[in-house]
Amino acid sequence: MTATKLVEKAMAKAQGAQASLIKTESTNVAFENDKLKSSRTSQTTRVAVRVILDGKIGSCSTTDAGDIDGVVAGALDAAEFGSPIHFNLPGAQEGTDVKVYDHAVLPVTKEEMVHICEEMLSALKGHNADILVNAGIGKSSSSAEFANSSGIQFATETTSFGGGVSGVWVRGTDILWAGRGHGSRKRELDHLAIARKAVELFKMAEKTAPAQSGEMPVIFAPEGMHVLLLALRMGFNGKNVVLGASPLRGKLGEAIAHAGLSITDNPLIDHAAASSKYDGEGVPRQVTPIIRNGVLENFLYDLDTAGRASAKTTGHGIGCSPTNLVIDEGDTTYEDMIRETREGLLVHSVMGLGQGNPMSGEFSVNVQLGYKIENGEIVGRVKDVMLAGNTYDALKNIDAIGDKAEWVGGTLLTPPVKIRGMSVVAK
Amino acid sequence: MRERMERALRKSTVEYAEIRLEEVSSSWVAFRGEELDRVGSSRNVGGIVRALTRGGWGYATFNDLSDLETRVAEACESARLVGKGTSNFAEVEPLVEQTSAKLEEDFREVPLSRKKSVIEEYNKIVLGHHSKIETSDVAYSDSFRKLWYANTEGTYIEDERPDVTVRVSATARDGDNVQRGFESAAGGSGFQIAEGLHEKAETAAKRAVDLLSAPSVTGGKYTVVVNPRLAGVFAHEAFGHLSEADFVYENDRMKELMTLGKRFGPDFLNIIDDGNLPARRGTHKYDDEGVRTRENYLIRNGILVGRLHSRETAAKMGERPTGNARAVGYQFEPIVRMTNTYIDSGDADFNDMIADLKLGLYAIDMVGGQTSMEMFTFSAAYGYMIRDGAIAELVRDVVLTGNVFETLMNIDMLGDTVEWPAVGGGCGKGAQSPLPVGFGGPYVRMQNLVVGGRQ
Numbered sequence: 001m002t003a004t005k006l007v008e009k010a011m012a013k014a015q016g017a018q019a020s021l022i023k024t025e026s027t028n029v030a031f032e033n034d035k036l037k038s039s040r041t042s043q044t045t046r047v048a049v050r051v052i053l054d055g056k057i058g059s060c061s062t063t064d065a066g067d068i069d070g071v072v073a074g075a076l077d078a079a080e081f082g083s084p085i086h087f088n089l090p091g092a093q094e095g096t097d098v099k100v101y102d103h104a105v106l107p108v109t110k111e112e113m114v115h116i117c118e119e120m121l122s123a124l125k126g127h128n129a130d131i132l133v134n135a136g137i138g139k140s141s142s143s144a145e146f147a148n149s150s151g152i153q154f155a156t157e158t159t160s161f162g163g164g165v166s167g168v169w170v171r172g173t174d175i176l177w178a179g180r181g182h183g184s185r186k187r188e189l190d191h192l193a194i195a196r197k198a199v200e201l202f203k204m205a206e207k208t209a210p211a212q213s214g215e216m217p218v219i220f221a222p223e224g225m226h227v228l229l230l231a232l233r234m235g236f237n238g239k240n241v242v243l244g245a246s247p248l249r250g251k252l253g254e255a256i257a258h259a260g261l262s263i264t265d266n267p268l269i270d271h272a273a274a275s276s277k278y279d280g281e282g283v284p285r286q287v288t289p290i291i292r293n294g295v296l297e298n299f300l301y302d303l304d305t306a307g308r309a310s311a312k313t314t315g316h317g318i319g320c321s322p323t324n325l326v327i328d329e330g331d332t333t334y335e336d337m338i339r340e341t342r343e344g345l346l347v348h349s350v351m352g353l354g355q356g357n358p359m360s361g362e363f364s365v366n367v368q369l370g371y372k373i374e375n376g377e378i379v380g381r382v383k384d385v386m387l388a389g390n391t392y393d394a395l396k397n398i399d400a401i402g403d404k405a406e407w408v409g410g411t412l413l414t415p416p417v418k419i420r421g422m423s424v425v426a427k
Numbered sequence: 428m429r430e431r432m433e434r435a436l437r438k439s440t441v442e443y444a445e446i447r448l449e450e451v452s453s454s455w456v457a458f459r460g461e462e463l464d465r466v467g468s469s470r471n472v473g474g475i476v477r478a479l480t481r482g483g484w485g486y487a488t489f490n491d492l493s494d495l496e497t498r499v500a501e502a503c504e505s506a507r508l509v510g511k512g513t514s515n516f517a518e519v520e521p522l523v524e525q526t527s528a529k530l531e532e533d534f535r536e537v538p539l540s541r542k543k544s545v546i547e548e549y550n551k552i553v554l555g556h557h558s559k560i561e562t563s564d565v566a567y568s569d570s571f572r573k574l575w576y577a578n579t580e581g582t583y584i585e586d587e588r589p590d591v592t593v594r595v596s597a598t599a600r601d602g603d604n605v606q607r608g609f610e611s612a613a614g615g616s617g618f619q620i621a622e623g624l625h626e627k628a629e630t631a632a633k634r635a636v637d638l639l640s641a642p643s644v645t646g647g648k649y650t651v652v653v654n655p656r657l658a659g660v661f662a663h664e665a666f667g668h669l670s671e672a673d674f675v676y677e678n679d680r681m682k683e684l685m686t687l688g689k690r691f692g693p694d695f696l697n698i699i700d701d702g703n704l705p706a707r708r709g710t711h712k713y714d715d716e717g718v719r720t721r722e723n724y725l726i727r728n729g730i731l732v733g734r735l736h737s738r739e740t741a742a743k744m745g746e747r748p749t750g751n752a753r754a755v756g757y758q759f760e761p762i763v764r765m766t767n768t769y770i771d772s773g774d775a776d777f778n779d780m781i782a783d784l785k786l787g788l789y790a791i792d793m794v795g796g797q798t799s800m801e802m803f804t805f806s807a808a809y810g811y812m813i814r815d816g817a818i819a820e821l822v823r824d825v826v827l828t829g830n831v832f833e834t835l836m837n838i839d840m841l842g843d844t845v846e847w848p849a850v851g852g853g854c855g856k857g858a859q860s861p862l863p864v865g866f867g868g869p870y871v872r873m874q875n876l877v878v879g880g881r882q
Contacts, residue, residue, distance in 0.1 A: 029509075033677035038484035039505035042758070044473075045490040059467040063490040067470070074468045081540050083463035110508055132678050170680035173832045175801040213646070213882065243460045243562040245598045247605050352804035352879075355795035356824050359598070360605045362643065364826035364879035366797075366804045384802060386828050386879030388646055392603075423881040425646035427830075 001155070002065065003147035006049050009072045011149050014079070016052035016089045018148035018281065021045075021065065026140030029113045031121055033132045039110055042140075047071055052089070053079035057304075086307030089150040095277040095284030099270035104187035105139050105159035113137040113163075116191050120165040123195035128202060130169060134179075137163035137191075152282040160273065161187050162410060165198050169205075176205055176381070178348075178369055180223075183410040186271040201348065201369065209372035209380030211426040217344035217399060218387065218422045219337050219373070222406040224347040225414045229325070230354055231361040231391035232263075236290050238301035238320040242308045245359055247392065251296050257395035259294040260330050267315070267323035273410030274323040281317030288314045327414040330401025337400050337418050339376040345424060346371040346378060347387065361391040384427040394419045428585075432577040435495035441480035441503045442514055445578035446495065447715065448474035449757040452535065456543045457566035458550040464564075466539060473757040478502035479516060483509025488758050515742035519718050521581035526712055528587035531617035534569045542567050545621055546593065549628035553597045556632035559639060561600035565628070567621055568592050582717040590863065591620045592851045595628050599635035606823065608634030609794065609808060613851035613863075616706060620849075637821055638809060644822040646880030650787040650813075651827060652780050652872045655846035657793045657807055659866025662698050662770045663854070664796035664803040666691070669831055670700070670725045670733070671751075671763040671856075672740035674800060682744075689731045692835035695773050698726040700735060702750055702766030707865035708852055709766035713750070716761050720750035726835075737763050755859040764856060767865030773841025780840050780872045787813035788878060790825050793852075793866070804828045826879045834873060842870030 006019035028040045048061040049071050058079025062071045117135040124133045139161045147153045164181020178201035180194045220228060240246040248256065267275050267285035276285055281303050289297045301309060302317030316322070338346070350365035367385045371378045402415030432446045454468040471490075476498045478485040485505025487498040534542075550565040572588040592613040599606050610627035614620045653661055668674070675681040692698075702720030704710055714720055716738055724732050736744070737752035740763055752761035781787065789811045796805035807825040811818045845867050853861020 035677075036483065036509050036511070038486060038760075039509050040486040040488065041501050041505060042488040043491060044488075044758075059465070061467070061469040061471075063471040063473055065491075070470065074470070078466045078468060078539060081463075081543060082466045110505075114508075130680075168678065170678065170684065173684060173801065175681075175799065177799055215882075239459070243598075244600060245562050245605060247603045351797040351799060351802070352795070352806060352826050352828070355797075355804075355806035356826060357605070357607045357638075359607065362824050364646075364806075364824055366802055366826075366828040366879070368799050368802065384828065384830050384877060386646060386826070386877055388643075388824075388826075388879045388881055423646060425648075425877055425879055425882065427648070427877055 001145050001147065001153065003145040004153055006047070006068055006072060007147045007149050009068060010049060010051045010075065013076055014051040014053050016149050017049065018089065019049045020144060020146045021047050022142055022144045024140055024142040026138060027110060028136060028138035029110055029117060031117045031133065031135040034121065036114060049075040051075040051079050052085055055085055056082040057085050058082040085304065087303040089148050090152065090281065090283055090303070091150045092152045093284050096268055098268045098275050098277055100156065100158040100185050100275055102159050102186040102271065105161045106141055108139050108187065116163065120191050120195040123192065124165060124167050124199060127199040128169065131167035131202060133165065133167045135165040146278070146282055148282055154278065156277065158185060160185050161189060163189065163191065165195050167198065167202065169202060174208065178202055178205065181409070182407055183273050184271050185273065185275065204371050204378050205381035207380035208383055211372055211382040211385045211424060213424060213426045215421045216424055217341050217418060217420055219341065219344065219346045219416055219418045221346060221348045221416050222414045223349060223408045225408065225412065225417060227347065227350055227353060227363060227365060228391050228394055230358050233322060234359050236299050238299045238305040238309060240359065241299045242305055247361060248296060254296055255294045256296045256392065257291055257294040258398035260401050261291055261294050261395060261398060262328040263291040264289050264326045265300060265322045266326050269324055272324045279315045279317045283313050283315045283317060285315045285323070325412050327405065329403050329405050329415045331403055332400035334402050334404065334416055337402065337416060338373055338378060341373045342375060344373045345382065345387065346373055350387065363391065364388040386425040387422060389422040394422065397421065428575045429577065429583050431495060432575060435499045436577060436579050438496050438499050439478065439503055439579055441478045441506050443479040443516060443579055444499060444502065445477050445576065445716065446474060447757060448492065448575040450573045451570055453568065453570040454539060454542065455566065455568040456539060456546060457564065458546060459564050460562040461554065463543070466543065475757050475760065476502040477760050478506040479514055480506045481510030482512035482514050485509065486760050515739055517738040517742040517748045519738065519748060522717065523583045525585040526587065528589045528615065530589060532619050534591055534618040535571055537618050549595050549624055552625055552628040553595065553632045556629065557599070557636045559599045559601055559636050560597055560632055562598045564596040566594045576717060578717060584713055584717055586711065586713065588711070589615045591618060593621045593624055594851060595624065595631045597632040597635040599639050601639045604639055606635050606638035608632060608638065611851040612849055613708065614849055634809060638823045641821040641823045643824040644788065644810060644878055644880045646878060646882050648875050649878050650784055650872065650874050651790055651876040651878070652787065652870060653790045654792065654870060655868050656848040657790055657805065658770055658868025658871045659768065660793040660796045660805050661871065662868055663765060663768045663864065663866055664798045664805050665829055665831055665834055666698055666725065667700065667765045667768045668798045669800050670735055672734045672736045672744060673763040675734065676740040676743045685731065685734070687731055690729055691726055691731055692729040692838055694729050695841060696726055696729045696835065696838055697724065697771035699724050699771060700765050700768045704767050707767040707847060709864040714752045714761065715754045716752045718748045718750040718752065720766060723749045735763050735765065737761060753862060755862045759859050762856065762859065764862055765854065765864050767867065769845055769867030770841065770869065770871060772843050772845045772869045774843050775840040777842060777870050780870060781813050781818070782816045784813045784816060789813050789818060790827060801832065802828065802830055824880060828877045828879065834876065837874040838871060839874055840872035845869050
């Protein structure tokens with residue numbers, strides 16, 4: 001195994017080492033402006049080495065699997081004056097099995113992928129022939145090896161399959177983009193449901209509705225939840241906590257959100273896009289409740305950050321980033337949420353997120369795709385509207401949580417969430 | 428390399444094929460807080476074959492350079508599966524050229540230890556600035572990209588693209604209030620770019636602390652003056668993306684909307700994209716399909732006069748290629764991108780721009796922007812209210828939004844000097860990010876701009 005060889009090579013000088021090798025092959029087809037435009041095959045290789053030398057750490061990576069000497073030498077060079085280490089390399093521990101491979105993915109032909117795209121395209125064109133449609137489908141398979149100097153050694157095979165459809169509809173100077181997509185580790189993909197959801201976005205936007213400036217309730221559709229989750233993702237990242245940059249530092253055990261809100265990081269969902277048995281440091285993945293009934297329960301840590309925080313790794317190495325985030329369903333139907341809104345916004349996607357000071361929770365974004373609700377009905381698309389607020393205020397101000405969660409982009413499973421009042425500035 | 432590439436291309440069975448290979452050596456050092464956060468290096472090699480037949484494209488990307496013939500065959504097979512119509516691909520003169528980067532101080536010969544000690548100084552400045560500074564993120568990175576390009580028309584290009592970037596971010600904290608100050612420096616001329624940035628470190632730290640006591644801007648409609656460092660990103664988001672022909676060339680309604688000769692702004696407005704300007708971040712002699720870069724006027728005297736093309740979009744629209752087909756790396760095919768985009772100067776003085784404003788907003792420095800073609804946002808690092816013709820209090824969370832069919836028309840004053848901040852800047856389009864681009868402009872004043880925030 002190459003990873004083992006890399007570790008052996010590094011250990012001639014180092015006191016600890018880990019190495020990984022990932023090889024991926026993928027195939028995609030893409031439609032642009034209603035026509036089949038391109039087909040792509042990709043082959044990637046990545047070798048990464050991390051070494052510990054005199055209490056310091058250094059890393060190096062390459063795409064050249066033949067350059068074992070070079071990549072080990074690079075890591076040793078970096079470690080000579082690298083960052084101080086706050087952990088011991090873990091030994092082998094048995095993780096929980098999770099399905100990350102589907103035998104049905106590899107046999108899918110380019111022709112089948114073209115056919116799936118064609119069906120999504122016809123669904124959009126069938127709704128409105130004036131929409132110019134883009135569609136794409138891709139499959140890939142990876143093999144990964146991991147080893148460290150404390151006895152961990154394993155190999156994994158994974159697959160992934162996914163795609164989506166989007167369109168642009170131009171009327172006068174009005175330009176509307178909308179689309180949907182999904183990806184997972186299995187072949188199963190309800191592409192017609194994806195297309196139906198995309199059609200729904202266009203249907204609701206047939207009329208443009210004027211929006212007034214002021215404070216109003218806002219319903220975040222599942223794909224709009226990124227607006228609220230961005231600050232939170234940064235806030236529960238263990239590294240930001242250790243450094244004091246996170247506003248959540250020191251708040252474990254405190255109620256930071258409405259009692260109905262529970263958020264869990266779950267890398268053990270079969271076939272979910274970010275699922276895996278072990279993290280990038282060979283530590284078994286685990287389910288980590290982050291917020292339970294509104295109370296902050298855990299931060300996400302990798303080995304080094306956990307060492308600095310005097311905590312235990314949560315299996316989020318390297319980098320303390322979430323895997324699959326799951327938000328628990330509430331008890332309000334999506335229909336009731338809309339029906340019970342006298343005047344408000346339904347937000348699907350925004351522009352300008354994360355550009356300012358996202359860690360603070362503040363956001364001020366243009367509603368790229370959003371709808372006006374009046375007297376319990378969606379009356380049309382809003383344009384030239386800015387939405388502003390603070391994630392941490394909004395989480396305490398939740399009015400309702402939807403009773404049905406949906407996957408967004410393959411790594412977020414969330415219901416729609418209604419916030420009582422947010423600031424809207426219209427033209 | 429040339430011989431290997433040309434031999435592989437002879438196996439092409441399609442109308443047009445090209446190979447682009449890259450070797451990228453990078454290194455990085457970063458501090459977060461007191462401690463060194465990461466240090467490392469990488470060496471990546473890879474390539475892409477692009478094949479065109481009957482209007483269909485086949486791409487093969489790879490890290491393993493040992494069998495180029497097979498990659499050419501794969502791309503040709505993909506193209507044949509896709510191609511059902513007629514290819515559109517503008518003619519360009521084949522050329523052979525080898526260019527090499529001129530570095531004042533070659534960063535590849537600078538040991539990691541010196542890279543570390545340079546940014547350690549900046550990190551100390553940030554952390555020592557004030558007791559309210561909570562942490563820092565101070566990072567050095569460099570990359571040296573060597574490119575080989577060959578196509579079936581006989582063009583062969585070797586190019587080198589060096590880049591050095593330093594980013595200084597300071598985080599200040601007062602209870603739950605967390606604010607950030609950010610400065611950067613970037614360029615392709617060598618390691619010296621990373622040196623002497625002590626003042627920038629001081630500035631970033633001071634801003635983070637100052638913003639702790641600044642209120643969020645009150646949302647609403649304002650007359651807004653943007654400084655040159657924000658004007659460039661405004662030009663890029665407000666208009667630049669809409670001038671990329673791949674959004675237009677197969678969309679009849681967009682073509683109507685973007686007919687050359689149409690008025691988009693006042694008489695004194697000129698917006699230009701120029702990939703051939705000396706020493707700017709988006710400058711290359713040739714784009715990634717071997718077309719010479721040049722000056723392209725997009726708006727002249729308020730009128731739409733041009734757009735940015737690849738060879739395919741140019742042929743399809745019956746216009747000339749402009750040298751704007753760019754790829755962020757070997758994993759991707761070139762697509763229509765901006766290079767260095769700027770608003771040309773007018774004749775106003777900054778003081779005249781604010782003198783007659785009872786209430787306005789002065790928005791300073793960019794942190795980013797985004798567009799959906801018609802609507803766009805761009806974010807300032809901070810701003811000041813303008814009250815009774817004078818600069819008043821500092822404000823934060825300044826995000827501006829506009830509509831391309833209205834906002835450019837609402838520009839009523841342009842400053843008399845174009846500035847090109849030497850900051851790191853990257854543009855994202857589709858999956859390709861970040862692509863180095865240059866932003867430039869003078870002070871710009873706009874009426875009736877929507878500013879997000881609470882009321």
